[in-house]
Amino acid sequence: MAPVKNGRLLFNEVPTGYPEPGKTTVYDETETIDLDNAPLNGGFLVKTLVLSIDPYLRGKMRDASVKSYSPAFEKGQPIENFGVGVVLRSENPKVKAGDHVYGIFPFAQYFIRPSFDGFRVLENKEGLPWSVYVGVAGMPGQTAYSAWKEYAKVQKGDVVFVTAASGPVGSFVVRLAKADGLKVIASAGSDEKCEFVKSLGADVVFNYKTTKTADVLAKEGPINIFWDNVGGESLDAALQYAARGARFLECGMISGYNGQAQPVNNLMMIVAKELQINGFLVFSLLPKYAEEFYREVPARIASGEFKFIEDVKKGLEFAGHAIYEVQAGKNHGKSVIQVAEE
16 A cells, blocks of 8 residues: 555644644644554554543643643644544554554554553443543543542532533533532533533533622532632632532643633632642542543443533544634533544
C-alpha cells in the first residue's frame, strides 16, 4: 500500500484568552505514513478512532518554561489527550492487531507507540460505543468515581452541590450522589443543560447564568459536600453556605482558565467552619480504583443507570473548534472527536 496522509492537530501558539482554532492549533496533512511497512521497532501501530476534548487541555497550552502538574504542549507537535483506537500491526507481546486500546494519544489519524506503558486493552463486553471510553467510562468518569470514593465521606442526610453538572464529570457525580441517597443541588450554564441534569435525578437544578448561586444555596443549603468544577463565584457561595465540617472536592476551576480568575472572598470560612478542602488529580487516585472502576462502571452504563450525552464532531480537522467550545461552555455533553470509523 502506498503511504497515506496522516492528519494531525498541531500546537501552534500560546493563547492569551480562549484558544482559537487555526491559530492556537492548526490542522496539518503534510505528514504521510506507510501503514504496511513503517518500522515498529518493537512497538505497535494504532488507527485513532475517537479523541477526548477536556477542559484541562487549556492549561497545557502555555509556554514550556511555565511549570505545572502536567507538561506543556510542544509547539509544532500534535497535542495529546485520551483516545481509543484499533491496533493495525504490533511487535509488542502485550497487544495484537485488532485490539482496541485506550491511553494518551497524539491528535493524529495514525501513530506508532514504542511502549505499552500507560495503555490498556479494552474488552468492552457490553458493546458500548468507543466514544464512551473517553467519557463516562474514561478519564472523566474515573475522575468522578475515584474522588467521590476517596473524599466524599458520605453521611446520611448530606446535601451535595455540584457545579458544571451537565458535563461528563459533574453528571457522573450527580448520579453517584443520588445512588447514595443524597439531596443534590446542581448548576449548569443553559436551560437545555439544566433539563438534562434534572433527568439524572438532581433535586434542585438552576442556570447559574440567570440565577445567583448564593441565592439558591441560602434557600437549599447548608451543603455538606461541594464538587467544584468551576471555582470563582460558585466556590465563594459554597464557602459561605457550607455546613460545619463540609467536604470540598476541588476538581477544576474553569472560570479562570481563559482570563482573570474571579476573586474568592470567603476563604476565612475554611477556618471558621472547619472545612475539609481536597484538591486532587485523577492520575494520582486512579491506581487505587482503576480495576474496580472497569469491573463496575461499564455494566452500570449499559444498564442505563449512568446516563450520558455526547457532543460529537466528525473529523480531526474540527478538534480545534471543539477545544474552543469546551472552554467557552458552548458544548452540550461530553465533547468527542470521531476521527475514523472502524
